[in-house]
Amino acid sequence: VCTHRVRSCSSIRFIKSKYVCVFDKSALKFSHQQRLFRTSAVSCGQIVQFKLSDIGEGITEVTVKEWYIKEGDSVSQFDSICEVQSDKASVTITSRYDGIIRKLHYSIDDIAFVGKPLVDIEIDASKGVAPEEDVVETPPMSHEEHTHQEIKGHKTLATPAVRRLAMENNIKLSEVVGTGKDNRILKEDILNYLAKQTGAILPPSPKAEIVPPLRKTETVPAAPKDKARKIPVPVSRPIAFAGKDRTEPVTGFQKAMVKTMSAALKIPHFGYCDEIDLTQLVQLREELKPLAELRGVKLSFMPFFIKAASLGLLQYPVLNASLDENCQNVTYKASHNIGVAMDTEQGLIVPNVKNVQVCSVFDIAVELNRLQSLGSAGQLGTSDLTGGTFTLSNIGTIGGTYAKPVILPPEVAIGALGKIQVLPRFNGKGEVFKAQIMNVSWSADHRIIDGATMARFSNLWKSYLENPASMLLDLK
Amino acid sequence: MVLQSLKNCLWLSCILRTPKACFWSTASGGLIIQSVSNDVYQNLAVEDWIHDHMDLEKQQVLFLWRNSPAVVIGRHQNPWQECNLRLLRQKNIKLARRRSGGGTVYHDLGNINLTFFTTRKKYERMENLKLVVKALKALRPQLDVHVTDRYDILLDRQYKISGTAAKLGRTSAYHHCTLLCNADKFVLSSVLKSPYKGLKSNATPSVPASVKNLFEEDPSLTSEMLLDAIAKEYAMQHQIDHHITVINPADETLLPGISNKTKELQTWEWVYGKTPKFSVSTCLNIAYKDSVLDVKVNMDVKHGRIEVCNIDLPEQWLPPGLYSELVKSLTGSKFCPNETTTLVTTLLRVCPQDDELHSRWSLLCENMIMLM
Numbered sequence: 120v121c122t123h124r125v126r127s128c129s130s131i132r133f134i135k136s137k138y139v140c141v142f143d144k145s146a147l148k149f150s151h152q153q154r155l156f157r158t159s160a161v162s163c164g165q166i167v168q169f170k171l172s173d174i175g176e177g178i179t180e181v182t183v184k185e186w187y188i189k190e191g192d193s194v195s196q197f198d199s200i201c202e203v204q205s206d207k208a209s210v211t212i213t214s215r216y217d218g219i220i221r222k223l224h225y226s227i228d229d230i231a232f233v234g235k236p237l238v239d240i241e242i243d244a245s246k247g248v249a250p251e252e253d254v255v256e257t258p259p260m261s262h263e264e265h266t267h268q269e270i271k272g273h274k275t276l277a278t279p280a281v282r283r284l285a286m287e288n289n290i291k292l293s294e295v296v297g298t299g300k301d302n303r304i305l306k307e308d309i310l311n312y313l314a315k316q317t318g319a320i321l322p323p324s325p326k327a328e329i330v331p332p333l334r335k336t337e338t339v340p341a342a343p344k345d346k347a348r349k350i351p352v353p354v355s356r357p358i359a360f361a362g363k364d365r366t367e368p369v370t371g372f373q374k375a376m377v378k379t380m381s382a383a384l385k386i387p388h389f390g391y392c393d394e395i396d397l398t399q400l401v402q403l404r405e406e407l408k409p410l411a412e413l414r415g416v417k418l419s420f421m422p423f424f425i426k427a428a429s430l431g432l433l434q435y436p437v438l439n440a441s442l443d444e445n446c447q448n449v450t451y452k453a454s455h456n457i458g459v460a461m462d463t464e465q466g467l468i469v470p471n472v473k474n475v476q477v478c479s480v481f482d483i484a485v486e487l488n489r490l491q492s493l494g495s496a497g498q499l500g501t502s503d504l505t506g507g508t509f510t511l512s513n514i515g516t517i518g519g520t521y522a523k524p525v526i527l528p529p530e531v532a533i534g535a536l537g538k539i540q541v542l543p544r545f546n547g548k549g550e551v552f553k554a555q556i557m558n559v560s561w562s563a564d565h566r567i568i569d570g571a572t573m574a575r576f577s578n579l580w581k582s583y584l585e586n587p588a589s590m591l592l593d594l595k
Numbered sequence: 596m597v598l599q600s601l602k603n604c605l606w607l608s609c610i611l612r613t614p615k616a617c618f619w620s621t622a623s624g625g626l627i628i629q630s631v632s633n634d635v636y637q638n639l640a641v642e643d644w645i646h647d648h649m650d651l652e653k654q655q656v657l658f659l660w661r662n663s664p665a666v667v668i669g670r671h672q673n674p675w676q677e678c679n680l681r682l683l684r685q686k687n688i689k690l691a692r693r694r695s696g697g698g699t700v701y702h703d704l705g706n707i708n709l710t711f712f713t714t715r716k717k718y719e720r721m722e723n724l725k726l727v728v729k730a731l732k733a734l735r736p737q738l739d740v741h742v743t744d745r746y747d748i749l750l751d752r753q754y755k756i757s758g759t760a761a762k763l764g765r766t767s768a769y770h771h772c773t774l775l776c777n778a779d780k781f782v783l784s785s786v787l788k789s790p791y792k793g794l795k796s797n798a799t800p801s802v803p804a805s806v807k808n809l810f811e812e813d814p815s816l817t818s819e820m821l822l823d824a825i826a827k828e829y830a831m832q833h834q835i836d837h838h839i840t841v842i843n844p845a846d847e848t849l850l851p852g853i854s855n856k857t858k859e860l861q862t863w864e865w866v867y868g869k870t871p872k873f874s875v876s877t878c879l880n881i882a883y884k885d886s887v888l889d890v891k892v893n894m895d896v897k898h899g900r901i902e903v904c905n906i907d908l909p910e911q912w913l914p915p916g917l918y919s920e921l922v923k924s925l926t927g928s929k930f931c932p933n934e935t936t937t938l939v940t941t942l943l944r945v946c947p948q949d950d951e952l953h954s955r956w957s958l959l960c961e962n963m964i965m966l967m
Contacts, residue, residue: 207697208761
């Protein structure tokens with residue numbers, strides 16, 4: 120390891136120094152714009168070699184680990200350029216200049232040397248680094264003219280910012296009518312003035328007759344108002360919206376969605392919706408929740424919905440089937456592997472509870488807990504995510520009433536559950552009572568399922584949930 | 596300054612801890628702060644914040660922090676190469692990528708972290724480590740500890756008790772190091788052993804070392820004693836009051852912008868996406884029916900995403916259409932078991948419903964996922 124401290128020369132060497140002798144020195148003072156001789160054909164700035172500065176501790180070489188910019192990018196002073204590493208120290212190298220990156224002297228994993236060029240930056244011609252560089256366009260107004268301008272003996276008032284704006288645009292303040300207090304010239308006035316120009320900024324000619332527009336306080340009798348008074352017209356400037364479109368490739372979870380949904384398109388969907396009175400179920404769950412908690416399980420409504428669906432599928436097995444690719448055969452699946460749509464940070468996933476037909480409501484709750492915690496940790500396995508035969512989507516936890524769910528192939532039916540709302544309903548005696556109402560929206564594959572089947576299944580499912588005690592009769 | 600009541604805490608007797616109100620108005624020369632949080636991301640965010648926002652010209656800063664179990668990799672390292680990601684996920688141990696260079700370390704509450712903030716010009720690691728050694732020796736003169744030229748601190752000339760890393764910016768710099776007091780060596784060695792084979796990369800490799808806890812040497816020591824001894828030495832050398840200011844890394848008013856920094860450190864793009872380009876070249880041994888298939892797999896991973904994917908399957912083992920769908924799906928997606936699981940299970944939905952096919956598919960995909 121070399122411990123000899125390198126005295127890094129941080130002075131900048133200009134490429135142009137070789138070529139300046141070509142020009143007559145006196146010519147520098149008169150010329151409008153200096154174009155320096157350069158090898159690059161495209162631009163007009165000055166190339167500066169930005170050297171890798173001293174890291175400290177006698178370090179002479181580092182490894183380039185990451186570039187934050189590429190050739191052609193523009194950088195501002197203090198922007199990060201690259202990350203280098205030396206002996207357990209990671210160093211962020213920032214730019215000393217504003218300009219455009221023209222050359223990267225190293226690739227990733229190359230060894231870079233302290234004191235040697237790291238990147239070449241082309242500095243903006245107008246922000247010349249060296250005093251010798253003279254970029255002079257049409258001669259600007261001299262300062263004096265802008266500090267106190269007088270129109271017919273009156274001083275014009277304007278803030279320094281406004282004066283600068285006028286100076287940058289070669290506008291004589293005397294030509295602008297101020298609309299501010301005491302005829303103060305505002306920024307809007309300058310912009311108005313510019314808007315009225317043809318577009319080109321003409322260098323003011325001292326000899327030209329300039330007739331300033333009449334000021335507000337002056338009255339011109341007999342002349343029509345709109346000519347005499349200069350009413351400040353708001354200039355409709357395009358609103359500077361800095362947002363840009365952003366295009367990204369479709370990857371990951373989105374890709375999975377694209378595949379699934381494109382396949383789902385082939386299925387002719389029909390919908391069937393209904394409303395369920397969950398008043399009794401809500402009460403039942405309240406009673407059972409503490410019991411489940413004692414067993415260490417969180418009991419939501421889903422286990423009931425899932426078990427009721429499975430009971431329904433026993434009566435209407437076509438809803439738990441699968442149609443083959445050629446629509447030649449229907450396979451009636453023996454297992455009720457009911458999928459539960461889950462919203463995770465990365466996107467939508469649908470794990471399923473296996474063999475609901477032999478599970479108790481509590482078993483389903485346990486399994487749901489397991490799937491939910493794995494899902495949020497991003498650790499669901501392939502077996503959890505495959506083999507589903509029927510799906511329920513509890514979109515109501517986020518919101519909504521009716522929905523139009525999309526069937527997940529190779530399944531043939533899906534149900535979307537809306538949120539539970541407290542709504543007034545009539546009971547058998549014609550009295551209004553508070554009911555806990557939830558909406559369900561079914562979608563089914565019309566190639567093998569007809570409306571009547573879907574309706575009957577839904578009615579059965581609904582009856583189990585509206586009268587939970589009836590589930591007891593049919594539980595296996 | 597508000598003095599908290601110290602009567603209950605004997606071990607605080609020589610230290611004054613002040614609340615955040617006077618965080619910025621301390622005496623010149625130096626500032627010692629300690630984090631109340633054990634969250635590795637929050638604490639790393641504090642380092643970033645100080646590095647980006649504090650003017651270290653007038654005062655240097657010593658930051659003391661400890662984390663609940665986490666593996667911390669260096670800026671330019673490859674987590675697949677450095678640790679057992681599967682074990683981390685199982686045990687719920689966090690993975691963080693710090694902004695400084697260097698190798699991989701395991702943190703738990705038995706490890707203390709020290710960060711020395713200075714201006715870029717005053718960056719000097721050896722001095723800092725010598726300060727630590729001096730503090731340790733002041734506390735226990737019989738401890739055989741010394742600093743190596745690799746910026747490690749060794750106990751008894753053979754066991755590493757501290758590793759170092761540093762970050763240099765335009766105007767400021769920091770040097771941080773660990774100090775093993777009472778860390779779980781069993782977990783440490785198991786998480787820092789990578790099971791992933793066939794990885795080739797230019798990422799900074801870690802240099803494994805035998806480690807020992809200071810408490811094994813002297814069971815009378817506690818983390819607090821060590822923290823105090825180091826704070827005391829720092830205070831002495833910087834000629835400041837020996838008091839430690841406690842800060843809360845979740846305090847947005849004290850540290851404006853800190854929650855964004857904390858969030859950024861937890862993104863997949865930072866933790867995994869900043870891995871230098873690497874390739875995976877391995878052979879899956881898939882036991883199928885009565886035979887074992889040797890399936891060669893070659894993948895290039897850039898920014899944590901699969902750029903190129905080649906799986907050498909026996910012909911017709913999978914229908915060609917499905918095979919190309921698999922490769923197409925994997926290309927461009929994250930080298931991540933969760934994402935891959937989602938993709939491959941989705942593909943299963945849209946292919947022929949054949950049990951044999953499904954079992955082959957699941958077998959292959961599960962083996963692929965094991966590589967991640």
